[in-house]
Amino acid sequence: METGREICSGEYSGISGFRHIMGKMEIDLEDRVDTEEILELARYANVLAQKPLVTDELRFIVKYPEIVRDILTMTPLVEY
Numbered sequence: 001m002e003t004g005r006e007i008c009s010g011e012y013s014g015i016s017g018f019r020h021i022m023g024k025m026e027i028d029l030e031d032r033v034d035t036e037e038i039l040e041l042a043r044y045a046n047v048l049a050q051k052p053l054v055t056d057e058l059r060f061i062v063k064y065p066e067i068v069r070d071i072l073t074m075t076p077l078v079e080y
Helices: 015-024 032-049 055-063 065-072
Strands: none
Touching: 015 032, 015 055, 032 055, 032 065, 055 065
């Protein structure tokens, strides 16, 4: 049954599996350094979301890795 969600990565997955998933979404990741950076961001986003990332989230990470890095490293303000 198709749920609309893709498991993008886990602690046991690597570059090849990630490229395969991205290839299914017609996203070509040729550069290994860029692919490793995108995979690291996707893993971190996946952990923070506590659920698999959807296609649009993965596309956003690929297109705007700098913005994603900033978003994922922000600390929420705490109101006392």
